Amino acid sequence: MKKSRKRRAKEDLILDFVVYTILIFLVIVTLYPFLNTLAVSFNDALDSAKGGIHLWPRKFTLYNYRSLLTRSQIFHAALVSVLRTVLSTLFCTFSTAMVAYTLSRKEFVLRKLFSFIYILTMYIDGGLIPNYFLIRNLGLTNNFWVYVLPGLVTAFNLIVIRTYIIGLPESLIESARVDGAGEFTIFTRIILPLCKPVLATIALFIAVANWNSWFDTFLYNSSNPKLSTLQYELMKVLQSANTMTGSLEQALAQAATGTTNTITPRAIRATMTVIVTVPIAVVYPFLQRYFVHGLTLGGIKE
Amino acid sequence: MSVPFVIHVIIFKYIPIWGWILAFQNYWPGKSFFKQAWVGFANFKWLFNDPVFYQVLRNTLAMSIIQLVFGIISSIVLALIINEVRLVVFKKTAQTISYLPHFISWVVAANLVRDALSTDGGIVNELLMKVNIIKEPIMFLGIPQLFWWIIGASHVWKEVGWGAIIYLAAIAAVDPNLYEAATIDGAGRLRRIWHVTIPSIQPIIVILLVMNMGYLLSSGFEQQYLLQNGRVIDYARVFTIYELDYGIKMMRYSFATAVGIFRSVVSLFLVFAANYLAKRMGQERLL
Numbered sequence: 054m055k056k057s058r059k060r061r062a063k064e065d066l067i068l069d070f071v072v073y074t075i076l077i078f079l080v081i082v083t084l085y086p087f088l089n090t091l092a093v094s095f096n097d098a099l100d101s102a103k104g105g106i107h108l109w110p111r112k113f114t115l116y117n118y119r120s121l122l123t124r125s126q127i128f129h130a131a132l133v134s135v136l137r138t139v140l141s142t143l144f145c146t147f148s149t150a151m152v153a154y155t156l157s158r159k160e161f162v163l164r165k166l167f168s169f170i171y172i173l174t175m176y177i178d179g180g181l182i183p184n185y186f187l188i189r190n191l192g193l194t195n196n197f198w199v200y201v202l203p204g205l206v207t208a209f210n211l212i213v214i215r216t217y218i219i220g221l222p223e224s225l226i227e228s229a230r231v232d233g234a235g236e237f238t239i240f241t242r243i244i245l246p247l248c249k250p251v252l253a254t255i256a257l258f259i260a261v262a263n264w265n266s267w268f269d270t271f272l273y274n275s276s277n278p279k280l281s282t283l284q285y286e287l288m289k290v291l292q293s294a295n296t297m298t299g300s301l302e303q304a305l306a307q308a309a310t311g312t313t314n315t316i317t318p319r320a321i322r323a324t325m326t327v328i329v330t331v332p333i334a335v336v337y338p339f340l341q342r343y344f345v346h347g348l349t350l351g352g353i354k355e
Numbered sequence: 356m357s358v359p360f361v362i363h364v365i366i367f368k369y370i371p372i373w374g375w376i377l378a379f380q381n382y383w384p385g386k387s388f389f390k391q392a393w394v395g396f397a398n399f400k401w402l403f404n405d406p407v408f409y410q411v412l413r414n415t416l417a418m419s420i421i422q423l424v425f426g427i428i429s430s431i432v433l434a435l436i437i438n439e440v441r442l443v444v445f446k447k448t449a450q451t452i453s454y455l456p457h458f459i460s461w462v463v464a465a466n467l468v469r470d471a472l473s474t475d476g477g478i479v480n481e482l483l484m485k486v487n488i489i490k491e492p493i494m495f496l497g498i499p500q501l502f503w504w505i506i507g508a509s510h511v512w513k514e515v516g517w518g519a520i521i522y523l524a525a526i527a528a529v530d531p532n533l534y535e536a537a538t539i540d541g542a543g544r545l546r547r548i549w550h551v552t553i554p555s556i557q558p559i560i561v562i563l564l565v566m567n568m569g570y571l572l573s574s575g576f577e578q579q580y581l582l583q584n585g586r587v588i589d590y591a592r593v594f595t596i597y598e599l600d601y602g603i604k605m606m607r608y609s610f611a612t613a614v615g616i617f618r619s620v621v622s623l624f625l626v627f628a629a630n631y632l633a634k635r636m637g638q639e640r641l642l
């Protein structure tokens with residue numbers, strides 16, 4: 054008996070050791086690439102080329118950031134990224150909530166049909182070319198609104214919000230109606246405030262997806278540099294990696310000639326990566342519980 | 356109130372499907388719709404006779420399966436491990452950090468992967484050289500046979516923490532009485548994991564596995580597109596890259612549409628098959 058308890062304690066210790074080792078390893082593997090990129094972005098570009106930069110810059114400089122952030126191309130792309138994220142989040146969340154409310158009303162005759170029309174879109178997709186032709190025929194190529202309009206109401210978000218609304222007590226809506234409130238008043242005054250938790254989660258997902266998106270810029274707006282986004286700029290830098298072929302690299306290299314400062318593709322990539330990642334990394338620790346909340350919401354689709 | 360939005364979804368989601376008739380024409384830009392030449396199934400014949408198509412199919416399936424299998428296994432193992440941590444602060448911190456990569460874009464992730472694997476100062480080469488496994492840095496992203504595994508590994512790196520959440524929720528729902536009973540029967544922690552936790556979450560594992568089978572033809576596109584290069588393209592080409600390179604860039608719009616139709620229809624079939632299977636296993640999901 055005693056022997057087995059001893060063995061148990063030993064087993065416990067080994068297990069604890071293994072568990073903590075693996076988790077610490079995971080944390081390191083997850084964080085190292087970010088921290089390394091951060092260090093390279095603050096390090097002198099030529100010095101970085103010698104290698105050996107790990108978690109801390111060796112020759113600290115702000116030149117990489119200065120030369121990138123003062124370029125109107127990058128500044129403008131950042132502006133477009135912020136604008137599309139903010140507008141999409143506002144419009145999409147509000148529209149999705151509105152449709153979700155109508156589809157949650159049992160007295161609405163077309164409820165079943167409309168729900169079906171939305172749910173079907175989760176499974177079929179026109180494909181690249183037909184979508185492109187549609188966007189072009191609608192005059193949305195080289196147009197800012199292509200970032201906001203196509204994804205206004207998506208089926209998944211719709212179902213999540215609708216499920217939430219159906220779970221609200223019916224009596225609240227009825228009593229408002231007795232008091233003479235119209236449907237729109239009920240929606241804005243009662244439904245929206247009650248849905249705050251689910252709306253916060255959905256809004257966050259929409260915001261992250263918009264901030265991270267580059268393919269729509271690539272497909273629809275790549276010929277208009279004024280509509281470029283940060284992710285797309287970073288993607289272009291990545292595609293021309295290791296060569297000085299991209300227009301941005303050439304411009305920056307030119308700007309650096311004659312001065313004591315130099316910039317390399319690696320430094321540009323690192324600095325751009327940090328600029329693109331910082332907004333997410335900053336809000337993430339405060340909002341992560343909403344993110345996780347969203348996943349469990351997705352689990353109660355039925 | 357919702358009518359304008361339904362019109363919106365019909366425009367943006369259903370009109371493109373009407374565009375599928377492009378695949379049965381020999382579309383030429385500039386001509387009006389009625390003047391396009393009708394070619395029947397010629398584009399599909401082209402597609403099924405194209406050796407590149409089979410390469411694309413192979414790459415897509417291979418990467419999907421690697422992602423699916425390793426994604427699920429790594430997430431389950433992580434969930435089991437996190438569940439064993441008794442220090443609440445450490446547990447919370449590790450978990451929060453583990454799903455951070457899920458929220459960054461593939462553009463950023465591809466940049467990080469490229470840096471980690473680079474030949475000048477990439478951490479992977481540096482470590483391998485330090486422990487004397489290799490003498491010269493290896494250009495990992497230039498080796499065709501490695502590409503699938505790099506995609507798989509970067510997928511696991513990005514999604515392991517996020518994927519673990521759902522299993523953690525399942526583990527939290529396990530009846531504590533079972534653990535108590537197992538302890539009284541003399542089971543240690545390892546045996547409790549093996550005989551209680553894993554069997555308890557087994558249904559959810561099977562369901563997630565089956566549900567994800569519906570997405571076998573959509574192994575993603577961004578990571579392949581962003582990490583590929585000329586040397587590995589024969590192993591990196593997935594459907595969307597195929598559509599871009601062999602359709603749009605060569606102005607074969609009808610052909611690219613046919614590729615899209617093939618993928619959509621097979622995917623639809625897979626999703627319904629997966630749903631049917633899941634239902635047969637006693638789970639009501641989605642449809």
